Amino acid sequence: MSETATAALPHAMPRSAPLDVEALWRSCADDLFAYACTVLRDPAAAEEVVAVTFERALRRQGRFRPGRGEPRAWLFGIARNAAVDELRRRKKGAELTHDPVDDAVPDPADELARRDEDSRRRAAVARAIEALPGAERELVALKFHSGLSNAEIAAVLGISTTNAGSRLHRVLTHLREVCRAAV
Amino acid sequence: MLRSDRRLDPAIQDELDALDAALRGETSAEQPAPAEADRAGHEGDTRHTDGLGAAPGSLATLVSDVRATRPALDAEARARLDERAAETRAAQRAPRREPVAPRAARRRRVALGLAAAVAVAIPVGGVATDGWFTGDDGATYIEDLSSGGELERETEADQASGATTKLDQQSGEGDGPAPTAAESPRPASGASTATGTASAAPSRSAGTPPDLSADRRVIRNVRQTVRVAPDGVARAAARVSTVAEDAGGYLASSSVRERGDRAGGSFDVVVPVGRLDATVAALGRIGRPVRLSRSSTDVTEQAASLQDRLDDERADRAALRLQLARTVDADRRAARRRELRLRSSRIAGLEAERDALRGRTATARIALRLTTQEDSAAAPPPKVDDGRWGLGDAWRDAGRVVEVGAGVALVGAVVLLPVALLLGGGVVLRRRAAAAGRDRVIGRA
Numbered sequence: 001m002s003e004t005a006t007a008a009l010p011h012a013m014p015r016s017a018p019l020d021v022e023a024l025w026r027s028c029a030d031d032l033f034a035y036a037c038t039v040l041r042d043p044a045a046a047e048e049v050v051a052v053t054f055e056r057a058l059r060r061q062g063r064f065r066p067g068r069g070e071p072r073a074w075l076f077g078i079a080r081n082a083a084v085d086e087l088r089r090r091k092k093g094a095e096l097t098h099d100p101v102d103d104a105v106p107d108p109a110d111e112l113a114r115r116d117e118d119s120r121r122r123a124a125v126a127r128a129i130e131a132l133p134g135a136e137r138e139l140v141a142l143k144f145h146s147g148l149s150n151a152e153i154a155a156v157l158g159i160s161t162t163n164a165g166s167r168l169h170r171v172l173t174h175l176r177e178v179c180r181a182a183v
Numbered sequence: 184m185l186r187s188d189r190r191l192d193p194a195i196q197d198e199l200d201a202l203d204a205a206l207r208g209e210t211s212a213e214q215p216a217p218a219e220a221d222r223a224g225h226e227g228d229t230r231h232t233d234g235l236g237a238a239p240g241s242l243a244t245l246v247s248d249v250r251a252t253r254p255a256l257d258a259e260a261r262a263r264l265d266e267r268a269a270e271t272r273a274a275q276r277a278p279r280r281e282p283v284a285p286r287a288a289r290r291r292r293v294a295l296g297l298a299a300a301v302a303v304a305i306p307v308g309g310v311a312t313d314g315w316f317t318g319d320d321g322a323t324y325i326e327d328l329s330s331g332g333e334l335e336r337e338t339e340a341d342q343a344s345g346a347t348t349k350l351d352q353q354s355g356e357g358d359g360p361a362p363t364a365a366e367s368p369r370p371a372s373g374a375s376t377a378t379g380t381a382s383a384a385p386s387r388s389a390g391t392p393p394d395l396s397a398d399r400r401v402i403r404n405v406r407q408t409v410r411v412a413p414d415g416v417a418r419a420a421a422r423v424s425t426v427a428e429d430a431g432g433y434l435a436s437s438s439v440r441e442r443g444d445r446a447g448g449s450f451d452v453v454v455p456v457g458r459l460d461a462t463v464a465a466l467g468r469i470g471r472p473v474r475l476s477r478s479s480t481d482v483t484e485q486a487a488s489l490q491d492r493l494d495d496e497r498a499d500r501a502a503l504r505l506q507l508a509r510t511v512d513a514d515r516r517a518a519r520r521r522e523l524r525l526r527s528s529r530i531a532g533l534e535a536e537r538d539a540l541r542g543r544t545a546t547a548r549i550a551l552r553l554t555t556q557e558d559s560a561a562a563p564p565p566k567v568d569d570g571r572w573g574l575g576d577a578w579r580d581a582g583r584v585v586e587v588g589a590g591v592a593l594v595g596a597v598v599l600l601p602v603a604l605l606l607g608g609g610v611v612l613r614r615r616a617a618a619a620g621r622d623r624v625i626g627r628a
Contacts, residue, residue: 022268022272025268026268029256029261029264030255030256033254033255033256033260034253034254034255037254038253038254039625039628040628041628043254043260046254047256047260047263047264050264051263051264051267051268051271054264054267054268054271055271058271058272058275059275080621080625081621083625084621084624084625087624087625087627087628088624091624121244121248122248122251122252125245125248125249125251125252126251126252129249129252133626134624134625134626134627134628135622135625135626137628138625140249143202143206144206144246144249144250144253145249145250145253145254147206149203150199150203157622158618162190162191165191165195165196165199166191166195168199168202169191169195169198169199172198172199172202172245175245175249176241176245179241179244179245179248
């Protein structure tokens, strides 16, 4: 996780300074991967999305306007478009699916569930996230995995901050209920 | 796309704040969320008192659990990404390119500017080539510009009398005498100094045009208004008579009111056409010229037709006389004589008509009005053009250009505004559709 990078970024990149896309991308690479992997459910595709995000960000760095939002939100917006392109490409070509379940390999969730209550709970949360609709899973990725603020999430999704908070609360409530049921 | 919605419910906001605190690892997240506490209280669910949900640390636990599912980049993937980033960076650096968007934006701005310039230039150029400024065909406009007053010239085809030319000129106090044809910068404006066979407006085209003015017969009339002092009407009336006589003309009619609120007079002055302009100038000096209107009617065709008819009648009469000389029978001779008298009568009528026409083209009539009224001089101040393009002309031309430009802009706006609105609406709808499409793709993932 890159909490440190997330917290340090606004100071490292003052708005008046020209945008250092590479530094921004490197500081967000883990978060971008987590986001893309959560949305796409495919690590290889997520890796591709992270790389494409850098290419596009480098190409479009002239379009970035500091007044319109944070650099992270801008970068995640690019990543989101890249993920959408990836999903559309999959829809046209191969099956849209994550890695098939290999019966020979024990499911990590089951493995975790066998350990203790915490493990069971985490497995339940993992399954719940996996079962979430794409839009809500994306919210989880942006909030929990990438550490974006509500305003940044709103900028990435193109919605209002209130709407983002409302959606986030709905997901949070759902996850809490799952946790409760798992205990 | 962003909208300023209403504020979140305070309880929800508190929970979101608590979530943010938990994500930051702060202890405030250990406090139960109010909404959660309320719900736990209502449900009486004892399971949650020391576990998740309303229990202390539940949000932190949830955050921890969700973070445990976070996909992580492994070392190999990170190395591959670094490699690709380096390649991308190298490819970007090789031919150092300016950012695409600003250049595209500049090109769009330049294209828009050029389009706007062309949009303005085309109608303005069209107006200019139509003669508004070149004067190819736009004598009316040029006259109006140069004089600034009411100055009109109209030409109409008259079946009987040929072309009629009219020119009004209005000037105010302090103008001095109205310009004579000789003084006028535009002697071709219908106030020619020629005699009865006066020259019409010369052609402006280059080359050696045929002399269309040769043997033209033109009737000229002038309407002139001169303002005089209320106590100077009698003196001015006497002066009018003197001027007419000095010019070899006469007063065909006159009406003078020497005193009263409407003191003034009207005169019908007839002068030889060759002295017309000098007379007009002299009459203008009686007082202060207020209005001068000239009109001319080309009666050349009428005169030619009259002459032809006269020649025909004379030939017929000569033939009749010959027949009369050869006729022996008394009754027939009487008949011939009656016919001869009739012909002679017709010839006399035609000759009288021809002489009258000659008289009308050899002389000019000036309808002079002497006035003492102030309002008659309420016209704009001196607008007599000296023929040179000066500061005033530049000012008026500039004003006209601005006026035309504003008109073009207004018309353009009226035409372009709905188009721009439609295009803008289309762009907004397209963007919303694209965003909705992205949301759908993500939602189905």
